[in-house]
Amino acid sequence: MIRIDSLHYRYRATSQPALDGVSLDIGRGGILGLLGPNGAGKTTLISLLAGLLAPQEGGIAVDGEPLEAWRAAHPTAIALVPQDYAFYPMLTVAENLDFFAGAQGIPRRQRRDNCAAAIAFACLEAVAGQRVGELSGGLRRRLNLAIGLTGAPEVLLLDEPTVGIDPQSRHFLLNAVERFAAAGGTVLYTSHYMEEVEAVCADVAIIDHGKVLTAGPLVEVKRGGAPALNLEIARPLPDLAADWQARFPEMTAVGNTVDFPEFPADALAPLLAELAAAGVAVERMRYGAPNLEEVFMQLTHHALRD
Amino acid sequence: MPGNPPLRALPRLAALWKKELLAFARDRHGLAALFIMPLVFILVMSLALAGTGDFSGGRHATIAYAVLDLDETPLSRAFGAQLSPGGLLVKRAAPPDETDARRQVEAGKIAFAVVIPQGFAREIGANRTPSLRLLLDPAVPGALRDGFRQRVEAAAMQVGFAYLLERLETDMMIPGLPQIAGNAAPPNMTLEAVGGDNGKTIALPSAVQQSVPAWLIFSMFFVVVPISAVFIGERQHGTLQRLAAQRVPFSLVLAGKFLPFVLVNQAQAVVMVMAGCWLVPLCGGEALVLPHNAAALAALWLVSLAVSVAAVGWALFIASLARSSEQATVLGGVGNILMGAAGGIMVPRFVMPAAMQPWTRLSPMDWALDGFHRVMLRHGGIADVLPAVLALAGFGLAALVVTVCLHHRART
Incomplete structure (x- = not known):
């Protein structure tokens, strides 16, 4: 449905491009997880898809049509759900929905139907008449999503939609995203919570420094990563851990847990022998295909970005 | 999900206006800033000035x-x-x-x-x-x-x-x-004051009559405070970004704020004038006297409307430039004080040095003061206030155009 082709974008007064030849395909009815460290270019890509920025090179096409022309014909078909609570706390839930629907130029009757559908979708019936400033974080997140649905969009751009909420609300939102996609909607989902992305996204793309590092079905992306080793040992081993750190710089040790994001198969037996020689029992071990977080860390390396 | 509705500007604008008025009506601090504080200001200034009119027959300081x-x-x-x-x-x-x-x-x-x-x-x-x-x-x-x-x-x-x-x-x-x-x-x-058509003798104005327009203008320009608060809040919470993603043009967002705040500013002017006419005398000060004929009242309204257009346009310009409430307070507050100082609000133009007097003409507050004085003191009509009205309206609209241009420049 959406084809992003060799997209370049550079902000004024910066020497490095925010996007440097990004190409991606997002199929209709799919959920693409967009991952990347802070400053990788995710927000720029979302801004371009939302029409907040205009491409400098390359292009975005929807159903074969340039994005701008497609949006002119389908003005409310792409909705952005920002990370911030982008609504008015002094208005009620219903007033907020009505306002954002009205601002999109939706006629009164259709507006009423759309708002009712959005309230029902996000289970906000009980608080529809309540001022938003009085709502909990979870309800606000649900309202943030519901506002995105007032235009009956075909594409949802979700920018970290579950930040700062309890597990129940997170579960509800993830389920809502899946329901939206199951009904034929297309979702671009950005998050720093890898387990969320693994739970809802069939496809993922990892970007860094404005380039796509990997993209494709989640299973294939994980398969493409180097094998990882996770150990839980009976007691911490400060001396041995220091030696391992020198040999495997990407290793992390927290308490009794030791993680090796990339670990060659031929090093496994010697490592276990070292533990046995030190008299340390292995309580749990996992070796093999990495999870998404391990792939992410392998591809983006471990250095802090902020 | 329903299909795509056609985009129509007027319903969108109506939604923006409704939201703005609802939000403002529920903002107690904004209401206080725009109505109660200027009311107290006018009251205090009028009472303080009550003793300085030495030819009106009112109460005198000694x-x-x-x-x-x-x-x-x-x-x-x-x-x-x-x-x-x-x-x-x-x-x-x-x-x-x-x-x-x-x-x-x-x-x-x-x-x-x-x-x-x-x-x-x-x-x-x-x-x-x-x-x-x-x-x-x-x-x-x-x-x-x-x-x-x-x-x-x-x-x-x-x-x-x-x-x-x-x-x-x-x-x-x-x-x-x-x-x-x-x-x-x-x-x-x-003593005979001369004004109106053909230089007729008119009533001698009190010091309150001479001074209240200046404080009215000054207060009206402080609409920059609530407008900045709303605008900066919308930017910081991502609401403006969401509206832009909903293809609401920035000019429509501005138009959505412009009319409600002009109305609020007009209500503010009415409340302050009413306070000058009725509340100040009740508290022992000299009353503000409004013109009696319809043409002069219309001229007075035209001037106040033009002041609102200029004040709201200026406020939207400042709000779009400022990145934080602190910046808005400094830019808007200091800008207003400078405009007031240069425009004869704080020091009447005629007591300024000759070299400085032409510079007062650069301040929109001077144009506003001129317009109000032509009606309130010289008993002029619509034709007399037209230059001031056009200058003020032009200033307000120019500020809006510049705001839109700056926004588009920042986006590209």
């Missing part, structure tokens, strides 16, 4: 003075009597000595003490210019100081003149000469 006669001669006593109270001046009992006179001035009990030194009469008798000393409170404004000094000099000259005529009567034996001195008294003067 300036106290005393005369210390160290000469104690008939001539010095005549001079003391000549320096009679009147207008703002109230004569206090003569201090016993100069030390006491100085203490009273220093304590602020009297503004002036006129000291008639020993030898005053002797100097007049010897045809020499008599010496006098004027002790004064340094807080007394220069204009008042000069006015009192002229009054003292005139009284001294009158006493000298009367003495001369008395001597001529005695020496030259011409009876009735001293009565001529009476003819040298100041004439009875009638």
